[in-house]
Amino acid sequence: MTDETTNTNPPSVAGRPASDTSVPQVSQPVTQSVAPQPAQGPLLFLAEDDPLLTKMYSAKFTKEGFRLLTAGDGQEAYDTITKNKPDFLILDVMMPKLSGLELLEKLRQESHFKDIPVMMLTNLTQKEEAQKALDLGAKEYLIKANLTPSQVVEKVKLHLGGK
Amino acid sequence: MFPLQLAHLPSFHHMAIATINITVIALVALVHKYSKATDQRGRIFIAMGLFMLTWVDFAYLARLVGQSSLAISEVFLRLAWVATPLFFYYTYLVSVTVIFQAVRKSTLNTTLLVIAVALSAASAFSNLIIEGIKFTGTNIDIQYGVGFYPFLAIISLFMVLTLVPVFRTKMTSKSWAFLAGVLIFYVANIIFNISLPAFMHVTHLYYLGDYSTVFLLALTAYAIIEHELFKVRVIATQALTIVLWIILFVRLFGTTSLTEFVVDLFVFATSVAFGVLFLKSVREERVQKQKLEELAVRLQDMDKQKDEFISVAAHELRAPMTAIKGYLSMIAEGDAGAIPEEAVQYLGDAIIGNDRLIRLVNNMLNVARIEEGRLVYQIGNVRLSEVVRRVFDEFRLEAQDKGLAMKIEIPDPINDLVRADEDRVHEVVANFVSNGIKYTDKGSVVIKLVQPTPQSIRCEIVDTGPGISKEDGEKLFNKFYRSESAIGKAVGSGLGLYISKLLIEEFKGKIGFTSTPGKGSNFWFELPLVSQEAQSQ
Numbered sequence: 001m002t003d004e005t006t007n008t009n010p011p012s013v014a015g016r017p018a019s020d021t022s023v024p025q026v027s028q029p030v031t032q033s034v035a036p037q038p039a040q041g042p043l044l045f046l047a048e049d050d051p052l053l054t055k056m057y058s059a060k061f062t063k064e065g066f067r068l069l070t071a072g073d074g075q076e077a078y079d080t081i082t083k084n085k086p087d088f089l090i091l092d093v094m095m096p097k098l099s100g101l102e103l104l105e106k107l108r109q110e111s112h113f114k115d116i117p118v119m120m121l122t123n124l125t126q127k128e129e130a131q132k133a134l135d136l137g138a139k140e141y142l143i144k145a146n147l148t149p150s151q152v153v154e155k156v157k158l159h160l161g162g163k
Numbered sequence: 164m165f166p167l168q169l170a171h172l173p174s175f176h177h178m179a180i181a182t183i184n185i186t187v188i189a190l191v192a193l194v195h196k197y198s199k200a201t202d203q204r205g206r207i208f209i210a211m212g213l214f215m216l217t218w219v220d221f222a223y224l225a226r227l228v229g230q231s232s233l234a235i236s237e238v239f240l241r242l243a244w245v246a247t248p249l250f251f252y253y254t255y256l257v258s259v260t261v262i263f264q265a266v267r268k269s270t271l272n273t274t275l276l277v278i279a280v281a282l283s284a285a286s287a288f289s290n291l292i293i294e295g296i297k298f299t300g301t302n303i304d305i306q307y308g309v310g311f312y313p314f315l316a317i318i319s320l321f322m323v324l325t326l327v328p329v330f331r332t333k334m335t336s337k338s339w340a341f342l343a344g345v346l347i348f349y350v351a352n353i354i355f356n357i358s359l360p361a362f363m364h365v366t367h368l369y370y371l372g373d374y375s376t377v378f379l380l381a382l383t384a385y386a387i388i389e390h391e392l393f394k395v396r397v398i399a400t401q402a403l404t405i406v407l408w409i410i411l412f413v414r415l416f417g418t419t420s421l422t423e424f425v426v427d428l429f430v431f432a433t434s435v436a437f438g439v440l441f442l443k444s445v446r447e448e449r450v451q452k453q454k455l456e457e458l459a460v461r462l463q464d465m466d467k468q469k470d471e472f473i474s475v476a477a478h479e480l481r482a483p484m485t486a487i488k489g490y491l492s493m494i495a496e497g498d499a500g501a502i503p504e505e506a507v508q509y510l511g512d513a514i515i516g517n518d519r520l521i522r523l524v525n526n527m528l529n530v531a532r533i534e535e536g537r538l539v540y541q542i543g544n545v546r547l548s549e550v551v552r553r554v555f556d557e558f559r560l561e562a563q564d565k566g567l568a569m570k571i572e573i574p575d576p577i578n579d580l581v582r583a584d585e586d587r588v589h590e591v592v593a594n595f596v597s598n599g600i601k602y603t604d605k606g607s608v609v610i611k612l613v614q615p616t617p618q619s620i621r622c623e624i625v626d627t628g629p630g631i632s633k634e635d636g637e638k639l640f641n642k643f644y645r646s647e648s649a650i651g652k653a654v655g656s657g658l659g660l661y662i663s664k665l666l667i668e669e670f671k672g673k674i675g676f677t678s679t680p681g682k683g684s685n686f687w688f689e690l691p692l693v694s695q696e697a698q699s700q
Contacts, residue, residue: 050482056489063498094478123481125532130539141539145481145521146586148492 041065042160045086047077047103048121049095053144057090060149066156074098078106085112088160090152091138093122093129101129104136117159121152174417176370180223181413183377187212189405190384204260208383211253215380217246219373226370229296237296240305244286244293250376251321252279254348257383258325258341275321282314305360315357322349337386344382351375400445404438477528484521491517515557522590526662530642533665540584540669544693547579547588547620551610554592562600568607569600577612579620581690583670588690591666591674594659595624595686603628606683615689623687630680639676640664663688 044066048054054070061068069084071077075097081089089107093100100120107113119140120133130141139159142152191212194205225239252275259272286292291310325345334342356372359365381402411431418424494502495510502510532538555571562569573579581588592610599608606627613621631639642661667674667688678684 050486052486053482053489056486056493060489060493060498123478123485125528125539127532127537127539141541143539144485145488145525148496149489150492150496 041067042087043067043069043084044156045077045081045084045089046070046121047072047074047089047091047095047100049073049092057149057152060153061156064153072096074100074103077103081107081113082110086116088156089116089118090121090156091118093120093124093133101132101136104133104138108136119155119159176223176226178413178417179370179374180220181416182409183219183374184216185409185412186377186405187216187380189409190380194384204257207253207256207260211250211257211383212380214246214250214253215376218243218250219376221246222370222373225296233296237293240296241287241293245283247286248279248282248318248321251318251325252276254345254379254383255321255325257386258328258345275324278317279321282317285310285314307360312361315361318357322352340382341386344379344386347382348375348379401442404442407434408438473528477524480524481521484517484524487517488514488521512560515561518557522593525590526659530662530665533662533669540587542582542584545581545583545585545588547581547622547690548573548577548612550585550589551592551612551622554589554596555610557593558596558600562608565600565603566605567600567603570607570609572609572611574612574614577614577620578617578692579612580693581620581670582693583690584666587666588670591663591688592622592624594663595622595688598659598686599624599626599628599684602626603683617692618694619689619691621687621689623685625683625685627683630682631676631678631684632680636676636678640674 041064044061046054046057046061046068048057048070049072051072054072058068058070069080069086071080073096077091077095078098089104091100091103095103098106100122104118104120107116115137118136118138119142120130120138121142121144122129123144125143133141140155142155147155191209194208221239221243225236225243228239229236255275256272282292289308289310291308292314293311294306294308296306297304326342352372352375354372355375356369359368408431411427411434415424415427415431418427491510491514493499495507495514529538551571551573555569559569596608596610603626608627609623609625611623611625613623615621640660640663664674667690670690672688672690674688676684676686
């Protein structure tokens, strides 16, 4: 999670080595200031506009050893992604400012993000949206309510090549 | 009322003229009534009708008085020829407006009007077109002037210009009708009014060309007010009724005795009465039809609104349910540290309850989507035995609480790889098992996997419940059908089996049940297996 107004700190990430027992707090709009951690694990990015769910997935992903950046709306997501160039994107579809699909479309037009692996994580079950996402090169179109966080992590690991 | 004998014209002419006049007046009235006030075509049609009547009536009158007074006959004839070019001009205008709805003021239109008026004037006041006439016993023989051939050429030009707009646009039933009328009239005209007189000097048949205008007028009327009389059947019945009236009315003028007249009058009167009633009922039908169409539109709107509402509601419900599911599973998996044994159990139950909630919401949302084929499926290779074992674990406690024995029978080895959405298959199995437990009070619920053929696999859920009667059975997989449980109340949302059916069919499988009332039921579904080649991946 990065916050542009606290640029005096080196980039803040939510990641904790096993010895750290504190759980990072998340609030809307996404701000996070933690003591910088040594880089470990792939850098994930999560776009999710419901803070309740952001908190949950953050907890899970960091527990699994991933580094994680989040954003609460499509525009912030775009800015964060372009700035930090994560290894893997997990995008909600229904978000304010820019929808997940619009965001993906925008990213795919930039050379660096043309091939970045993307997973949609949403509660929208329309076939049209799913097809659109797959057409835009998303690896998966997952329905949040049908999966436990562990299952989502499994999917991420699967598409990251089992890192 | 007694026959009018004049000028030795066969009575056919009198009948024809009377019929044509009445028909044209009726058509003008119809078009005036049914065309919208802003529709110029109504007024153009009236002009067309008036000029046509002028033409046909004066030609008829000319023939009628030809024997007694050649001078008057010539006047009538010239008047008829005055009307002719104008009739062609207005026919051209109709052609333009049948397609384009409004007359655009263009130089072409104005020029044509000027030409038509010029021809009319020439016919009336000069000897260019008509030099004179001779009466030859029964017919008028017209002596044509030097301008006759140019006159014909210009009329032919009008004809061509009339046909052009019709062919330039997409043909609708309106344009077909108008085209038919125009062609009938033109062919008759070309033969009887132009070719025969001009090239064969046969002038006694041109009344046929005149009378053919009635077809043009009738079909034009149809083209203009088609929206009111859109069904061919409706128009046909109306037209036939009116034609019947006209014929019966005109017949009155051909009767030769009082008794015959009275009978004919009676027949005419009754036919009018019946006809009016009939036309009324036909119009009623039209009104009903329109109401039905409006209702259908409203229904579609409401359906869309309902769909939208369900979508929004389910989407909103899903977020908190996702959070609950997520956190419960994380705690149960030990992400928050070790938890006491009892807590694990409680968590398990909480997860079951929450999953049931999610399934319910999914059902309500999905049923519309599945029906429309719009649901997102995550298709993959699914091991049916794994799905079945998971469902078994899920419902084991519930069965135990109710005092039912729950068993699972999977032959080993078994070829159970199918291509489907794992969650959906899980849903179907869970639905069957859940129903089995719900409706069985004592005995057992057994989940079986069977291989009926080498290419398919069958999952059966056998219970020892009260069974299902034949009447119930037929409706079981219907939408919203809920049968009574032992308690006597309808339980459940009624969507489970319906959705199960839709899902299994989506995955190219079959679904069904067998049951013996009093003994139990066997709910089953079959799915095609993934072929051996595809399996080695």
